[in-house]
Amino acid sequence: MNNFNNILCVVTTGEVSKPTLERAISLAENNQAQLTVVGVMQPVAEGITMPDGARISTDLQTMMRTECLRALQTLTEPYQQRLRIQHEVLVGTGFLEIIRTVLRNGHDLLIKPAENPSFVDRLFGSDDMHLLRKCPCPVWLTQSEEKSNYRCILAAIDFNPGMPDTAERSLNQQILDLSSSLALSDFAALHLVHVWDAPGEATVRSWSNNPDEAATCYVEGERSRHERGFDRLCEELKSHLGTEVYEYLSPQLHLRRGAASTVIPETAKQLQADMVVMGTVARTGIAGLLIGNTAETILEQLRCAVLAIKPPGFISPVRSTE
The missing domain is CATH 3.40.50.620 (HUPs)
Structure with a gap:
């Protein structure tokens, strides 16, 4: 590491x-x-x-x-x-x-x-x-x-598959890099979780002549988009670590539907995670910006060690001198 x-x-x-x-x-x-x-x-x-x-x-x-x-x-x-x-x-x-x-x-x-x-x-x-x-x-x-030594490390990955973002990509790469490095050094199991949802499901139902079929198609489409994005990140991690190291690490993937503020703490509890590695969601480059509401809600519920990472370009509101 x-x-x-x-x-x-x-x-x-x-x-x-x-x-x-x-x-x-x-x-x-x-x-x-x-x-x-x-x-x-x-x-x-x-x-x-x-x-x-x-x-x-x-x-x-x-x-x-x-x-x-x-x-x-x-x-x-x-x-x-x-x-x-x-x-x-x-x-x-x-x-x-x-x-x-x-x-x-x-x-x-x-x-x-x-x-x-x-x-x-x-x-x-x-x-x-x-x-x-x-x-x-x-x-x-x-x-x-x-x-x-930790036995189980959970890395929370957040991304929007339809709107690629350089800062988001950099943050996820750092989360994957740190969590995989720590898992390798501790001989720990690495779990990667990405939480997705289909926020337009109710609207699709209300506008369709066949609500159930339309809703199923829409939800499955959203799930597939997030699955493909998740797979791309894992391929990038494999390329970074090398196939042999990646296969030795064998990260387990969890693609779960719901709200990140509840799913991530629940997953950490189910897995008995010793550490959660996650990013703090915030716009970058703005002094005085607070941690994102979702990240703060997650952090308040965790009962394990946490490694929290700021997005690139974050500027602390605190000055180095009074």
């Missing part, structure tokens, strides 16, 4: 982050990539005083930052002989400082544990949703009990 050159791993100082850190270490080794491990802390409020009236906010902030850095170094110490790890402590609002670091240092992957997976109904907390919406590089959110 040689997709990343400059990985940013966000951790907390404790055992909960160890599986995520080990995954980041493995990625950095396999990709011969640079790895930076960061912790995030809130700023100390201005004007904090002690009983004797001495103002300590600046000194306290420095002490806390030093302690956090020391904890990061202790956490990564067992891995230091395997590769060189950089450390940094970010002070401020979590998602803002993380994205600013990505922008300043050109990181091409952000990996971190998902927020509060055991205490809230949705897996992804507010900082995570901000990162999924606004971070320009791929965001990998790990689950609470991250596995050292």
Whole structure:
């Protein structure tokens, strides 16, 4: 798997982050990539005083930052002989400082544990949703009990077979490339899912003298168009990987009718997927653009690791400096 050159791993100082850190270490080794491990802390409020009236906010902030850095170094110490790890402590609002670091240092992957997976109904907390919406590089959110190797990876492919789009094509190629590379490195089963629908079925029925026949013909035509598009993408993946590697990987295809917002989470649950790789649907080149509604709805329902990829040309609304 040689997709990343400059990985940013966000951790907390404790055992909960160890599986995520080990995954980041493995990625950095396999990709011969640079790895930076960061912790995030809130700023100390201005004007904090002690009983004797001495103002300590600046000194306290420095002490806390030093302690956090020391904890990061202790956490990564067992891995230091395997590769060189950089450390940094970010002070401020979590998602803002993380994205600013990505922008300043050109990181091409952000990996971190998902927020509060055991205490809230949705897996992804507010900082995570901000990162999924606004971070320009791929965001990998790990689950609470991250596995050292995934057994099942699900890649969600979205396309309009009647309206080819360069950005859409590039995004799908990146999804296929990353999901297949990870499946190969983890010896995992790879499942590709594409969700389609026939939105004009009711209209066709209402305008036809033979509603059932017309509707069946229309629905089958839509299914066939999406099947052909799906097959073309798989042929492109075979060409990219080579026939021998593709046949070894043997991705399983799932062409399912319905709404992507429900079908993809249901498929992930049925397959007991360890990770879902998907794109975030959005127009490109517009600063401040939020993640697409469908993608956000899917992400809120997943209970596994996620690798979310922005479309090409995405511009983060966050600036590298305040």
